[in-house]
Amino acid sequence: MGYFVVSVFGTAAVAFALLSWYASNLRYFRYLAVGLASCGTxxxxxxxxxPTNISANSLLATACYFAGALSVAEAVKRRSSETxxxxxxxxxxxxALLSTAYxxxxxRNLIxxxxxxxxxFGFVLLAAAWKTRKHIRGSVxxxxLFWTIALVGLHFLPRTVLTVGSFSAAPGEHVNTTFWITLQYTLAFVLNAGVLALFGVAGADIFASITRERDSDVLTGLLNRRGLETAVRSLTGKGTQNAVILADLDNFKAINDHFGHAxxxxxxxxxxxxxxxxARKQDLLARIGGEEFVCVISGSVEDALALAERFRTSLAATPVNVGSASLTVTGSFGIAASDAYDxxxxxxxxxxxxxxxxxxxGKNAVSSRERLAS
Structure with missing residues (x-):
């Protein structure tokens, strides 16, 4: 059983090390690789x-276990931008190490x-789960991940009581009892299930990362045209009121010609x-080409006019520093009610x-059909 668990942890550690190289933006993979390798060791x-000395062996193994648990917990927290x-x-x-050594x-007290x-172990994993509890209502x-870490952490509490109960056997013989062996198989099952869950989460994160790269504008980090089209489908629907704000920077070609594309x-x-x-959290913001930006909001044209005015003011209020130059940047904005079109x-x-x-x-202005008609 021991070597089987070692092989599972070793394989998982190598897999996450390779994944951390493939998906370098998902840095928590590195912590998982180190943690699983440490537990496997x-x-x-x-x-x-x-070593063959029982005391030295126990202390060294405990150090590896705790280092592994702490690294896995840190991976879970870093995935959620926590630490x-x-x-x-x-x-x-x-x-933990000093207490074990004592x-x-x-x-000398095995209990x-x-x-x-x-x-x-339970405390470390439950602390990680508590730190990331906001994700209880997050994605699948x-x-x-939350429930895997929480349940694996919780399982160590009743396990402790049951394990201590096996020490009623003769000194050193508890490891051969059916009760102790059953506990080891249970531990192996829980840990393997946890590793499989981590792989499932990793796969979902890699897919989400690829999707974000596909749907994001490389230069600005906003949605690109494809990403905007995908996001709009979830925003628009029958009976909803939505509006589109289209922005275009004024005299942008002159900036490129005079100061360069950088x-x-x-x-x-x-x-x-x-x-x-x-923009508000629920608004969709995208760069759809050149100096054109689009913002799609849930709301009326009046709401869009107010937001566009704030956009316009924000752009014009403070010059943009480019090297030694200080450039005044303004934008023109057009608005339409998107639910009025098929x-x-x-x-x-x-x-x-x-x-x-x-x-x-005259540029640096906001216009809509409704505003012109009023």
Whole structure:
């Protein structure tokens, strides 16, 4: 059984190491690889009795187990952009190791060491689950990861009591009892199920990462045309009120011609940052080509007019620094009610018409058919 668990952890560690190379943006894979490798090393040391001295073997294996548990917990937290900090991990590791050493060399007590090991594991994993509890209502992958970590952590609590109960056998003979062997098989099952769940979450994260790259504009990080089309399908529907804001930077060609395309890229990135800072969380923001940006909102044309005015003010308020130059950047905005059209891009076409009305009116302006009619 020991070597089987070692092979599972070893294979999983190698797999996550390769995945961390393939999907370098998913940095938590590295922590999983280190954690699983460390746990596998602990099992290997105890199974192969390396070193042969029981006390040294137990202490070294405990160090590997705790290092592995802490690394896996850190991976879970980093996936959710959380962390406990290295000071917390180092303190917990040192306390666990010193406590184990005390009950190995000073007051030899197997029951105490069992409590330290199992309760320590449970605490580390439950702390990680608690830190990421906001994902209980997240995606399927979020929920799988949360409940996997929480249940594996919780299982160590009753396991501790049951394990201690097996020590009624003669000293050193408890490892041969049916009860103890059953507990080891149970542990192997739980850990293997946990590893499989981690692979499932990793697969979902890689797919989501590929989708984001496909649907995002490389320069600005906003949605691209394809990403916008996909997102609009979930926003629009029968009976909903939506509006489109189309923005175009004024005199952008002159910036490219005079300062170069690198300067133009800086202006586009800063424009995207300012638009994103003003847009609401539920709004869809995209760059659909050149210096054109689209924002789709759930709301009326009046809501879109108010938001577009905030966009316009944000762009014009502060110059964009490009090297030693300070560039005043403005934009013109056209608005259309997207629910008034059968196809989304027909609404964008109407917004484009209104955008050029704003351009002809002197630029740095907002226009809509409703505003012109009033």
């Amino acid at each position: 602990g099992f290997l040391l105890q199974t192969a009795q390396i 406990m900090g290295w000071a917390f991990h180092a303190t917990l590791f040192v306390v 009950f190995l060399f000073v007051d 105490a060491r069992t409590y330290i090991l199992n309760f320590g 992958a979020d929920q799988i 300067a133009g890229d800086i202006v586009l990135q800063e424009t995207a940052r300012r638009l994103a800072a003003v 196809h989304f891009w027909d609404a964008v076409k109407e917004a484009d018409t209104q955008l050029y009305v704003a351009k002809r009116a």
